[in-house]
Amino acid sequence: MIHLNEVLFLFLAGIIITIFRLSSYKPQPFFSSKPFLNNFNLNFFNLDFFNLNFFNNTSTTQASSHLKHTNTQKIQDINTLADCHEIASRLSELIRKDGAGSWPPNTNHLSTTWPASLRPYKEIYTEMAPLLPAAHASLDDNINHQIISSFRSRFRQLLSEKVNLDEVTSLLSAAASGRWDVFPRDTYNAFYSCLAWCRHAYRWASIPVVSLAQREDALPLPRELVVPWNKMQAHFQLASDSGNNMSNLVLNFNNSGEYQYKINTGLSQKIVSSEGEFTKIFYEVETLAVPIYHAMVRSIVAFARENKKECLRYVREVNDKLRPLLGAYYESVHESKIKRDVWLSRVQGFYAWGMTGEERDVESQELIRFDGLSGNQVLLFQALDAYLGMEPYLTREVMDRNVPGLQRGFVDSLGRFCFRGLLKDGCGEDGEIKGEMLEIVKRMRVFRSAHRTRAKVYLSVPAPERMPMTAGKSLLKDDSVGGIDFLDQFMVKRLQQTV
Ligand code: HEM
Numbered sequence: 001m002i003h004l005n006e007v008l009f010l011f012l013a014g015i016i017i018t019i020f021r022l023s024s025y026k027p028q029p030f031f032s033s034k035p036f037l038n039n040f041n042l043n044f045f046n047l048d049f050f051n052l053n054f055f056n057n058t059s060t061t062q063a064s065s066h067l068k069h070t071n072t073q074k075i076q077d078i079n080t081l082a083d084c085h086e087i088a089s090r091l092s093e094l095i096r097k098d099g100a101g102s103w104p105p106n107t108n109h110l111s112t113t114w115p116a117s118l119r120p121y122k123e124i125y126t127e128m129a130p131l132l133p134a135a136h137a138s139l140d141d142n143i144n145h146q147i148i149s150s151f152r153s154r155f156r157q158l159l160s161e162k163v164n165l166d167e168v169t170s171l172l173s174a175a176a177s178g179r180w181d182v183f184p185r186d187t188y189n190a191f192y193s194c195l196a197w198c199r200h201a202y203r204w205a206s207i208p209v210v211s212l213a214q215r216e217d218a219l220p221l222p223r224e225l226v227v228p229w230n231k232m233q234a235h236f237q238l239a240s241d242s243g244n245n246m247s248n249l250v251l252n253f254n255n256s257g258e259y260q261y262k263i264n265t266g267l268s269q270k271i272v273s274s275e276g277e278f279t280k281i282f283y284e285v286e287t288l289a290v291p292i293y294h295a296m297v298r299s300i301v302a303f304a305r306e307n308k309k310e311c312l313r314y315v316r317e318v319n320d321k322l323r324p325l326l327g328a329y330y331e332s333v334h335e336s337k338i339k340r341d342v343w344l345s346r347v348q349g350f351y352a353w354g355m356t357g358e359e360r361d362v363e364s365q366e367l368i369r370f371d372g373l374s375g376n377q378v379l380l381f382q383a384l385d386a387y388l389g390m391e392p393y394l395t396r397e398v399m400d401r402n403v404p405g406l407q408r409g410f411v412d413s414l415g416r417f418c419f420r421g422l423l424k425d426g427c428g429e430d431g432e433i434k435g436e437m438l439e440i441v442k443r444m445r446v447f448r449s450a451h452r453t454r455a456k457v458y459l460s461v462p463a464p465e466r467m468p469m470t471a472g473k474s475l476l477k478d479d480s481v482g483g484i485d486f487l488d489q490f491m492v493k494r495l496q497q498t499v
Pocket of ligand 1: 281282285329333343374375376377378381393448451454455456458459470472473487488490491494495
């Protein structure tokens with residue numbers, strides 16, 4: 001039981017700490033609105049009190065154009081370093097190729113400018129999207145069978161009537177042979193996202209996802225959704241049948257940050273905005289990550305040149321820039337933005353996959369079951385872990401399925417050039433760099449414990465129409481409590497490894 005005097009003590013302590021922080025706070029040029037956020041102890045203070053969303057508030061336009069401008073400068077700097085150090089050349093290549101020259105990647109979602117053979121996919125999206133969500137999920141298998149069959153049948157009909165697969169294939173072959181003039185990379189990115197939407201929509205055929213669809217172990221997809229997908233997956237060096245964080249989330253935004261291929265078209269504002277807020281986080285994270293990637297690269301180059309002073313400056317910058325990025329997560333993954341009673345049924349299910357394809361495991365010869373998307377595929381977190389010298393969270397196999405080859409290359413290089421273990425103890429520059437890296441670790445620990453708490457809240461909402469499932473780990477144990485405990489183990493383990 002907490003006594004009144006304890007409450008008063010905590011309250012006063014909060015005020016004193018706030019005054020102290022504010023008095024020692026140095027203004028920062030851009031993300032200065034709540035710069036003291038990172039210094040609070042999460043256990044005592046509710047982070048959701050702060051508004052850290054740069055993309056939504058009054059200064060949005062100014063802030064985002066400033067951010068774009070800064071990011072452009074950072075990218076230019078990375079490009080100039082590309083001939084000096086492997087780490088820079090890896091990142092530069094990733095941005096130039098998969099990013100179509102920018103990060104988050106450039107996308108051209110204006111389908112009227114697409115090559116003619118691709119436009120039908122966008123038209124089909126436009127026709128099928130309103131048919132995907134059901135106002136109420138049925139618990140009756142027979143009714144769901146009808147809904148799913150009719151959705152898939154209309155989808156197949158449209159694909160066979162509208163798509164000229166030969167033309168699509170030759171366009172993709174042209175891109176594979178380097179003819180980016182006929183299939184520009186920003187269009188390639190946008191089409192990849194459109195195709196991923198089509199595949200996930202066909203796979204689930206009704207949102208909320210229902211247990212009848214979950215029980216499908218394998219599903220032959222129409223050739224119009226298989227042939228181009230396989231070619232694009234080969235291009236990104238990905239082995240999964242399922243979409244991934246890039247195809248379904250990051251590339252699902254145009255260059256102005258507008259969300260494109262939606263799950264809950266025509267439903268209530270509450271559902272539509274919860275979906276929008278959730279997807280937006282992944283685009284925001286990659287936007288806010290650019291200065292961090294840049295500072296990581298710069299610090300590695302400085303370390304290689306034995307310029308410890310500069311190295312320290314850039315490690316500090318990684319730490320500084322991580323604060324607003326995590327703030328964007330803390331602010332969005334919250335009831336005020338993403339409604340708990342909506343997320344699991346209306347948003348999460350679409351990103352799952354949970355089916356076997358044609359590929360067999362080399363050793364066991366069993367058909368491989370592919371999982372869907374998870375935040376664990378986000379580049380920033382993998383990059384940070386590698387930079388800090390931690391083992392990857394995902395296995396090599398899962399990385400090869402869901403994280404594009406050029407991103408894997410960049411993360412591998414960050415791990416290889418990690419200098420944390422080479423720093424000497426003591427109070428010189430080495431010691432300072434070490435201390436700064438430890439601050440980054442602490443920040444990641446705070447994120448991981450907050451994420452653990454929030455994930456459990458969102459995952460424990462009842463969804464009677466389906467079996468327990470996450471998008472990233474497919475079907476879970478029979479009861480949802482057992483399922484959440486199973487997931488919790490991953491998060492606890494990662495928290496323990498964050499040292
Ligand atoms: C309500 C929303 C979310 C829920 C319920 C959730 C749930 C989970 C769960 C259960 C795991 C562990 C299993 C796995 O690896 O898939 C996980 C891992 C992870 N999630 Fe989320 N997640 C959510 C949103 C996000 C967001 C928005 C991000 C970041 C932008 C994120 C980043 C991560 C990362 C990086 C991991 C890997 C483990 C780690 O690094 O700590 N998640 N999430």
